[in-house]
Amino acid sequence: MFAFTIRRLLFAIPTLLAISFIIFAILDLAPSDPTGNLPLTISPEVRAQIRSSLGLDEPFPIRYLLWLKQFFINEPLNLIEGWTGWTLGDGERMRVTSWATRSPVVDLIIERMPQTLWVVGMSQVIAIVIAVPIGVISAYKQYSWFDQIGTFVSMVGFSIPTFFTGLVFIVLFSVHLQWFPSIYDTNHVIDSWDSFVFQIKQMIMPTMVLALATAAQLSRYMRASMLDNLQQDYVRTARAKGLTERVVVMIHVLRNSMIPVVTVIALNIPTIFGGAIITEQIFRVNGIGQLLIIGIQGADIPLVQTLTFIFAVLIVLFNLIADVLYGILDPRIRYE
Amino acid sequence: MRDTIAPLLDVAQLKTVFHTRSGAVHAVNSVSFSVAPGELVGVVGESGSGKSVTMMSLMNLLPRSAEIVGGEVLFEGRDVRAMNRAELLRLRGRDVGFVFQDPMTSLNPVFTVGRQITERLRKHMNMSKAEAKMRAAELLSLVGISDAARRLQDYPHQFSGGMRQRVVIAIALACDPKLLIADEPTTALDVTIQAQIIALVRDLRQKLDMGIVWITHDLGVVAGIADRVIVMYAGQIVEQGPVRELFARPQHPYTRALLETLPSVTGARSERLRTIEGQPPSLGGAPDRCPFAPRCAHTFGRCLTENPQRIEVGGGHDVACWWDPQTGEMRHV
Ligand SMILES: Nc1ncnc2c1ncn2[C@@H]1O[C@H](COP(=O)(O)OP(=O)(O)OP(=O)(O)O)[C@@H](O)[C@H]1O
Ligand code: SF4
Ligand SMILES: [Mg+2]
Numbered sequence: 001m002f003a004f005t006i007r008r009l010l011f012a013i014p015t016l017l018a019i020s021f022i023i024f025a026i027l028d029l030a031p032s033d034p035t036g037n038l039p040l041t042i043s044p045e046v047r048a049q050i051r052s053s054l055g056l057d058e059p060f061p062i063r064y065l066l067w068l069k070q071f072f073i074n075e076p077l078n079l080i081e082g083w084t085g086w087t088l089g090d091g092e093r094m095r096v097t098s099w100a101t102r103s104p105v106v107d108l109i110i111e112r113m114p115q116t117l118w119v120v121g122m123s124q125v126i127a128i129v130i131a132v133p134i135g136v137i138s139a140y141k142q143y144s145w146f147d148q149i150g151t152f153v154s155m156v157g158f159s160i161p162t163f164f165t166g167l168v169f170i171v172l173f174s175v176h177l178q179w180f181p182s183i184y185d186t187n188h189v190i191d192s193w194d195s196f197v198f199q200i201k202q203m204i205m206p207t208m209v210l211a212l213a214t215a216a217q218l219s220r221y222m223r224a225s226m227l228d229n230l231q232q233d234y235v236r237t238a239r240a241k242g243l244t245e246r247v248v249v250m251i252h253v254l255r256n257s258m259i260p261v262v263t264v265i266a267l268n269i270p271t272i273f274g275g276a277i278i279t280e281q282i283f284r285v286n287g288i289g290q291l292l293i294i295g296i297q298g299a300d301i302p303l304v305q306t307l308t309f310i311f312a313v314l315i316v317l318f319n320l321i322a323d324v325l326y327g328i329l330d331p332r333i334r335y336e
Numbered sequence: 337m338r339d340t341i342a343p344l345l346d347v348a349q350l351k352t353v354f355h356t357r358s359g360a361v362h363a364v365n366s367v368s369f370s371v372a373p374g375e376l377v378g379v380v381g382e383s384g385s386g387k388s389v390t391m392m393s394l395m396n397l398l399p400r401s402a403e404i405v406g407g408e409v410l411f412e413g414r415d416v417r418a419m420n421r422a423e424l425l426r427l428r429g430r431d432v433g434f435v436f437q438d439p440m441t442s443l444n445p446v447f448t449v450g451r452q453i454t455e456r457l458r459k460h461m462n463m464s465k466a467e468a469k470m471r472a473a474e475l476l477s478l479v480g481i482s483d484a485a486r487r488l489q490d491y492p493h494q495f496s497g498g499m500r501q502r503v504v505i506a507i508a509l510a511c512d513p514k515l516l517i518a519d520e521p522t523t524a525l526d527v528t529i530q531a532q533i534i535a536l537v538r539d540l541r542q543k544l545d546m547g548i549v550w551i552t553h554d555l556g557v558v559a560g561i562a563d564r565v566i567v568m569y570a571g572q573i574v575e576q577g578p579v580r581e582l583f584a585r586p587q588h589p590y591t592r593a594l595l596e597t598l599p600s601v602t603g604a605r606s607e608r609l610r611t612i613e614g615q616p617p618s619l620g621g622a623p624d625r626c627p628f629a630p631r632c633a634h635t636f637g638r639c640l641t642e643n644p645q646r647i648e649v650g651g652g653h654d655v656a657c658w659w660d661p662q663t664g665e666m667r668h669v
Contacts, residue, residue, distance in 0.1 A: 142400075230400075233438055234441065234444040237434075237442045237443065237504070237507070238444065239397055239428070240395065240397055240428055240432075241460075242425045242456065243429070243455065255446050256444070256445070330446065331491040
C-alpha cells in the first residue's frame with residue numbers, strides 16, 4: 001500500500017507537468033496585456049519596459065520554464081522560509097506575481113484559502129452527515145413514504161443549480177426572516193462568544209447551499225449502494241447467525257456500501273471547489289473562488305494560471321486519495 | 337418410530353409466494369414435513385423445485401420480494417411465525433445452523449473469517465473474545481482447515497470455494513445447533529473432503545442428537561446418509577418416506593424417473609439428477625391439477641382437474657399421486 005502510494009505520487013509528477021504546460025499554453029494564447037489597465041498617459045516606452053520587467057519579451061518556452069522554476073522551486077522555498085524562519089540561499093528570488101496587484105500570487109491565495117477551506121470543508125461534513133442516514137433509511141425502507149420524499153427532494157436538489165438555491169436562501173433567510181446576513185463580512189474578527197456566533201451565522205448559508213447540493217447527490221449513491229448490498233447473500237448469512245437488524249444493516253451492509261461512496265466523496269471534493277466559485281460570488285465570501293473570478297475579469301494571467309493549476313493538483317490528488325481509500329476499505333483490493 | 341419422538345421441527349401447509357413483475361410465483365405450495373431430533377432428512381428435487389425457498393421460509397430468511405402467506409412452523413412445539421424478534425434471533429443464532437447454497441457469496445467480503453465466526457459465538461454463547469477465538473479455531477480445524485488459528489485473520493477471498501464452504505459449515509455448527517439445515521453443503525468440495533464433512537456431520541448428529549435437513553442433487557449421498565427422503569416437485573412435496581422404503585418402492589412417477597436416471601444407487605458423486613424430459617412447471621398459481629401432469633406417462637382425467645393430496649402407502653411412506661404403481665390403476669381414495 002505504501003509503495004503503491006509513493007509510486008502513484010511519482011506518476012502524478014509527469015501528469016501535473018503536462019497539465020501545467022497545457023494551462024500555461026492556453027492562457028498564453030489569450031490576448032491580454034498587463035499594461036492594458038494603465039492610464040493612457042503612460043507612454044509606449046514605459047509600457048515596453050514594464051513588459052520586459054515581467055519577462056514577457058522572452059520566447060514562449062523560456063517563459064514557461066521560468067514559470068515552472070518560480071512555481072515549483074521559488075514558491076515552495078519561500079513557503080518553507082515563511083514557516084520555519086530559516087533563510088535558504090540569499091532569500092531573494094523571482095516570484096509569480098499578479099499583474100493586477102503586483103503582489104505575489106501565492107500570498108494572495110494563502111490569504112484567501114482559509115475561507116474557502118472552511119466553507120467547503122464544513123459543507124462536506126454536513127453533506128455526509130445528512131446524506132448517509134438518508135441513503136441508509138431510503139434503501140432499507142425502499143418505496144416507503146420516507147424513500148419517496150427523499151427521492152423527490154434529492155432530485156430537486158440535484159437539478160437546481162447552486163446560484164439559484166443561494167438566491168432563494170438570501171431572499172428567504174436574509175430578506176424575509178432576517179436570520180442570517182446576506183453578505184459575508186470578510187473583515188470580521190472572532191474575539192468573543194458573540195462574534196463567534198456571528199461567524200457561524202454568516203457561514204451557514206454558503207455552507208448549506210454547497211452541503212445540500214452535495215447531499216442530494218451523495219444520498220442517491222448511498223441508497224443505490226445499500227440496495228445493492230442488501231440483496232447480497234452475505235446479508236442472509238448474517239441474519240441466519242441471529243444478529244440483530246441493527247448489526248446486520250449498520251455493520252455488515254453499511255461497511256460494504258461505504259466503499260464506493262467514500263470513493264465518490266473523495267473524487268467529488270475538487271468539484272466542490274468549483275461549486276464554491278459560484279457560491280462565494282453570491283455570498284461575497286472572499287475565498288479563492290472569488291479570487292479566480294477577479295483574476296479572470298482583470299485578465300490577470302499569472303493569477304488565473306496558478307489557480308487553475310491548483311485546481312488540477314486537487315483533482316489529481318483526490319484521485320489518488322480515492323484509490324488509496326478504496327484499497328484500505330476493500331480487503332480484496334491489493335495494489336502490487 | 338417417528339410417532340414416539342416429539343418432532344424437533346414440524347412444518348404444516350407452508351406457503352411462500354414471490355411477488356414479481358410478471359405476477360405471483362408460488363415457490364412453496366402447502367409443504368408439510370417434520371424432522372425428529374437426531375434424524376437426517378434428505379431433500380431432493382430438480383432445480384427450481386423450491387427446496388431452498390422452503391428452508392429459508394422456516395426462519396424467515398427470505399428475500400424482500402417473498403412473502404409467507406400461510407402455514408405453521410413449529411420448533412420444539414413453539415410457533416416460529418408467532419415469535420417475537422428476540423425469540424426469533426435466539427432461535428436463528430443458537431438453535432438452528434444454516435449452510436446456504438452458494439459458498440462463494442455467503443461470506444461478507446470485508447470482514448475476516450475469524451470475525452464472522454466469533455461474532456456468532458460472542459452474541460449467542462456469551463463467550464469472551466479469547467474464548468470465541470479459540471472455539472473458532474477449533475471449528476475451522478474440525479471442518480478440515482489446516483493452520484486454523486492463523487487463517488482466522490484471513491479474508492474470504494483468500495480462501496478457495498471449497499474452503500469457503502467449509503467456513504460456512506463451521507459457522508453453522510458454531511453453537512452446537514439442534515437443527516442443521518444444509519443446502520447442498522458439499523457441492524464445491526472434492527470427494528475426500530466431502531466424505532470428511534459427511535463423517536463429521538454424522539458424528540455430531542450422534543453426539544448432539546442434532547436433526548439435519550440435507551438438500552442435495554446427489555441421490556448417492558441421500559442413500560448413504562439419510563434416514564428419510566423428501567422429494568419435491570414444483571414447490572410441493574410429491575413423495576416422502578424412509579430411505580430404504582422409498583428407494584425400494586418408489587411411488588410417484590417423478591421419483592421413479594429420478595431413480596431411473598441414476599445408474600446405481602451408490603454411483604459416483606458427480607451423478608447428479610439428470611433432467612427428466614419435458615419442461616419444468618410454471619409456478620404461476622395454486623394449481624387445481626397435478627403439476628407433473630404435462631410430463632407424466634400415466635395421466636388420468638382426474639390428474640387434470642384435481643391436485644392429489646399426500647396419502648400414506650404404509651411404513652411412514654406417502655405420495656401425492658392418483659396412480660398406483662402396484663396395480664397400474666388409479667388409486668381409490
Ligand atoms: N428472488 C426470487 N424471485 C422470484 N422467484 C424466485 C426467487 N427465488 C426463487 N424463486 C422461484 O422459486 C422457485 C424455487 O426456487 P429454489 O431456489 O427454492 O429452488 P431449488 O429447489 O433450491 O433449486 P436449486 O436446486 O437450483 O437450488 C424457483 O422456481 C424460482 O422461480
Ligand atoms: S397425479 Fe397423475 S399426472 Fe400426477 S404424477 Fe400422478 S399420475 Fe402423473
Ligand atoms: Mg436451491
